[in-house]
Amino acid sequence: MSGGETQLPVERGSLLAGGTRTRLLHAGPSEASEAVVCVHGNPGSADDWTGLIAAAASTGRRALSLDLPDFGEAIAPAGFEHSVLGYATWLGEALKELGVDRAHLVLHDFGGPIGLVWVAMNPDALASITLIDTGILPGYRWHSLARIWRTPVVGELFQATATRPAFRMLLNRNEPRGLPRDFVEAMYDHYDRRTRRAVLALYRDTDDPGAAAAELTGLLAPREIPALVIWGEEDAYLPSSYAERQRQAFPSAEVHVLPASGHWPFADAPETVERLLGEFLAGLPADSPAA
């Protein structure tokens, strides 16, 4: 990842929210009540966002990311509900704990549905949204890997046999430029037993990732929320044809389809994604005075 090249130091801390002790990566003014909040997908962790947190903080904003429960190094408490709603609720609790009233959400992959459900519960708390290979997905049919995870026994078998080389091969097979080795290795390090179980539960609970598309569009479109959409054209999991369609919910969205990128543009084209996010945030009105 490109975090090492940026000037602004990204600090590491931890946070207890909703019974989960999670890692916190943050930069910028830590007391601000308005913050850039990055929500990772699957498989993913707070680490995904190192470069983008630095890029966001360089616009003078508070920026942070967290491990979602049972991802990265976070351990969910017994009884945690591994569903989009469960994660969205937890995200709300974590933001409350952090004193964040208004969020510039940056979402990737499964972080999309989770973040958008949080938005549905707190529509006034959304200052802007950045969607990276995710968003509102009307009519989406689960990708093949998800269909495997969603099938009882087959999913367990798959997770049990996902060795490091197999994981590496599977991931890179679908990436047009390949992903940086360190990025994939870190991803696998975090893809432990707990995460594998959480993945199965989360995907099995999510029958239709585009379920609330119409409701979300109806709720968000009139609000004219500033939006940035970045999508890798060669995304093998969530087709880039959805990029333009985000304008239905975010009519003024700036849409960038990166022609040589896959599902993780912030890993295979970090300079471009960091620049786009930095420019987008810099172009927004300054944070509210309460910040």
Added chain:
Amino acid sequence: MSSTDCPPTIIDEEAAYDAVVVGGSLAGCATAIQLGRAGLRVAVVEKQPDPGAYKRMCSHFVQASAVPTLERLGLLEPIEAAGGERPRVRIWTRWGWIEAPPERAARGVNLRRELLDPLVRGIAAETPGVEMMLGWSVERLLRENGDFAGVAARNREGEERELRARLTVGADGRDSRVAELSEVPVKTYPHNRFAYGGYFEGGAPANAPDATAWFLDPQWCAAFPTDNDLTFYAAMPTKDRLPEFKKEPEAALVRFLSEVPEAPPIRAGRAIEPVIGKIDMTNRMRKPVAPGLALIGDAALATDPLFGVGCGWAFQSSEWLAESVGPALQGNESLEQGLERYRRRHRHELGAHAFFIHDYATGRKLNPAERLMFSAAARDPKTAAIFDTFGTRQIRPQQAMPRMIPRAIAVNARHALAR
């Protein structure tokens, strides 16, 4: 420079020419230069009245394959004197950069058409035996005993002239009127990309003046540094990307190029003229001869601009024609023999190139054989050198494949084992 030399009014209506060339652009003027130097009488009929007219939508890249032709025509020196660059080509692929070792990489020519077209036209106009008729359009083709025998042309005042000639040459581009009137057989191949491009000043790309092309597969874009420290930036995306380009061509082009891997500094530059686009680029391959008639340049083969072959092949096909029909026009053999020789030469040189180019123009991604060669060329300098010789069209696919494929397999096998 040319219009004053030979004003159309002095042309005798009954004049008979050895050849009448329709189209006073690169291919047409190059033909006129060669035939004129061989002592023949040539009329060049060009519908644009302005001697400084030039083709606007063009990357102006002349492949290295055409450099010997430019040399023989005496055009290379004036082109370089006019500020023309001599670029090598670098290609970005997902496997890395394809860059032939500098000493083995071939150099093409880059001079804006704004300068190149008037330069070549001026040299043609000064060639003894060549009469430039600027501002004249072809109305119909003349026939004699079933063979084509010149054209009837009309100027802007409505005056019509019959220009009789033993050989009629269509050098009037992709939408050739001569080809249409002569009804030569044509094959078309779909093109599912579109092109936008424009000249920028400020912020030279890495390795300038070398040209850079990004094979983003299936998307494509390129940067061609050229004369006067300008850079021509071009994008050829698949047609699903068209709406954003139609809406704001310059913004879309800048965005596209600034978001590719190791992006060129297009954002630091400034467009010196509007970014323009071409949406329909259907590939057209015409039979390049008919009795008494030949087609050259884009009129014979209008193929995907993605590979930058149009300008070079315009010069080269003009030379093949001039060499083929020279003896006949000098009276040493029948014109039919000369034209047949040109037809065979054209097909021999370009047929297989065109086959591969047309296939990729469908907008598809690289196929397994292409992936094999691109990846090996990115990993191995020797493969890159063969790739470069082929990509700059100095060798035909039939010559390139047997040299490249075994090597590519070995390179990739070594690469896989080393991992």
